[in-house]
Amino acid sequence: MGSAFIILGSSILAVLLAGFFAQKYLPPPKPKIVGIDLGTTFSCVGVYQAVTGTVDILDVQDKHKCIPSVIAFSESGQTLVGYDAVAQEEHNPQNTLYDAKRFIGKVFTPQEIAQAQERYSFKIAADQDGMAYFIVLVNGTERHVYPEEVGSIIIGTLREAAANNLSAPVLKVVLSVPAEFDAKQRNHTKKAAVLAGLEVLRIINEPTAAALAYGLHNRLGLQNVIVVDLGGGTLDVSLLNVQGGMFLTQAMSGNNRLGGQDFNQRLLQYLKKVIVQRYGAPLTDKEDLQGLLLHVEDIKINLTNTRECEIKLWLHSLSKTFSEKITRELFEDLNADLFKKVLEPIQKVLEAVEMTREDIDEVVLVGGSTRIPKVRELIKEYLAKEPNTSIDPELAVASGVSIQAGIIGGMWPLTVSAVELPTRVKKIQL
Numbered sequence: 001m002g003s004a005f006i007i008l009g010s011s012i013l014a015v016l017l018a019g020f021f022a023q024k025y026l027p028p029p030k031p032k033i034v035g036i037d038l039g040t041t042f043s044c045v046g047v048y049q050a051v052t053g054t055v056d057i058l059d060v061q062d063k064h065k066c067i068p069s070v071i072a073f074s075e076s077g078q079t080l081v082g083y084d085a086v087a088q089e090e091h092n093p094q095n096t097l098y099d100a101k102r103f104i105g106k107v108f109t110p111q112e113i114a115q116a117q118e119r120y121s122f123k124i125a126a127d128q129d130g131m132a133y134f135i136v137l138v139n140g141t142e143r144h145v146y147p148e149e150v151g152s153i154i155i156g157t158l159r160e161a162a163a164n165n166l167s168a169p170v171l172k173v174v175l176s177v178p179a180e181f182d183a184k185q186r187n188h189t190k191k192a193a194v195l196a197g198l199e200v201l202r203i204i205n206e207p208t209a210a211a212l213a214y215g216l217h218n219r220l221g222l223q224n225v226i227v228v229d230l231g232g233g234t235l236d237v238s239l240l241n242v243q244g245g246m247f248l249t250q251a252m253s254g255n256n257r258l259g260g261q262d263f264n265q266r267l268l269q270y271l272k273k274v275i276v277q278r279y280g281a282p283l284t285d286k287e288d289l290q291g292l293l294l295h296v297e298d299i300k301i302n303l304t305n306t307r308e309c310e311i312k313l314w315l316h317s318l319s320k321t322f323s324e325k326i327t328r329e330l331f332e333d334l335n336a337d338l339f340k341k342v343l344e345p346i347q348k349v350l351e352a353v354e355m356t357r358e359d360i361d362e363v364v365l366v367g368g369s370t371r372i373p374k375v376r377e378l379i380k381e382y383l384a385k386e387p388n389t390s391i392d393p394e395l396a397v398a399s400g401v402s403i404q405a406g407i408i409g410g411m412w413p414l415t416v417s418a419v420e421l422p423t424r425v426k427k428i429q430l
């Protein structure tokens, strides 16, 4: 009897000591589940690191953390992804596919397909169920590529990058999708990951992921959080209730044709006008126009940090070097009406849940276009609250979905849970 006690006692001690030494000296557990943000324009993959409690968004191509959500098929049938696909886009526009997320899991009428076709240089069709697919020409034969296949090629690239980084196979994933995605769109997004050889453990809403990235699941008490996601081509606004790790989407609204590309267009149109005035001829050369558009993107990004910058560009069709000073003020004037439109869905979600700005506890900004100082200022003024911007807005969703992956993987010191409640949200179209 006595010896039994001693054995029991020492085994408890051994277990305690083993735990103590394990925490102190064993390498931290390797992340087994990755988080993937399959975005409309950019995609990235992250892992949650135990012990440090930080998220690493992993390098995918040449130190780029996010890769363009673009794939292409070369003449010889080779598949190109991300930056490699973008690099050859100009010479192979019919076989370069992007924006697949706008088509995934959606049922289209023939008229809608015709409308969409006007905006894209690749060929779009729909099958008998109305599901869209893309037609590419590979080695002289037509090939039908569904949006989920585009997704799976992008996810496959992210998965490979993660496996290289972790020196271990990557088999499980948590995905994020727009809050407005219906069951079918979620299903097809899941299929993209399954086709890439991954088991999907959970799908969470992008605004929920962004709130997780800011640790809002750890807050005590009820929080009303507005997430504003302004990307390259879409604006999504969601109002979440967060309480003790539970997330409830209360309302959402948006504009699926407003984003960074529209702001670029305004500046591009302005510069084209300046060129006509200065040289007496419109700029029609394709290469020059492409060069101008790339410079416009550059200027927009630079004007986030500087008040003015100068564009300098050799226009080979006019045999002239075009140079022009652009101030932040001019950029803001050109886009004044578009920037104001960002506030419309914010107003709509507040009205839908009968709340005022005083009821809002946190404002989270997501998407590269929320870096634009004027956009930030307008949101801050409208909600009378300093928005939360400490996390890179382009990585917030990937960070949050990686934290969710860490929670599911039981990675200490993450002890909290985060659960999304199913909800019948009010979706307000503008």
Ligand SMILES: *[C@@H]1O[C@H](CO)[C@@H](O)[C@H](O)[C@H]1NC(C)=O
Pocket: 076, 077, 139
């Ligand atoms: C392209 O097609 C030709 C003839 O059909 C075939 O010989 C060749 O192997 C194909 N190339 C690739 C990369 O599939």
Ligand SMILES: *[C@@H]1O[C@H](CO)[C@@H](O)[C@H](O)[C@H]1NC(C)=O
Pocket: 056, 057, 058, 059, 164, 165, 166
């Ligand atoms: C994995 O990614 C992290 C974050 O980008 C980076 O710091 C680290 O060096 C990478 N490790 C390997 C082995 O590639």
Ligand SMILES: *[C@@H]1O[C@H](CO)[C@@H](O)[C@H](O)[C@H]1NC(C)=O
Pocket: 183, 184, 187
């Ligand atoms: C989702 O996929 C599952 C299995 O693949 C299927 O049973 C279910 O009906 C699908 N739901 C929708 C809404 O497409």
Ligand SMILES: *[C@@H]1O[C@H](CO)[C@@H](O)[C@H](O)[C@H]1NC(C)=O
Pocket: 295, 298, 299, 302, 309, 310, 311, 312
């Ligand atoms: C933008 O900034 C980058 C880096 O500072 C610089 O190389 C580039 O010339 C700038 N572009 C313009 C149009 O000002």
Ligand SMILES: CC(=O)N[C@H]1CO[C@H](CO)[C@@H](O)[C@@H]1O
Pocket: 214, 215, 216, 362, 386, 387, 388, 389, 390
């Ligand atoms: C300005 C602002 O709201 N900052 C908050 C951003 O989120 C972190 C983490 O939740 C808070 O600690 C900050 O106060």
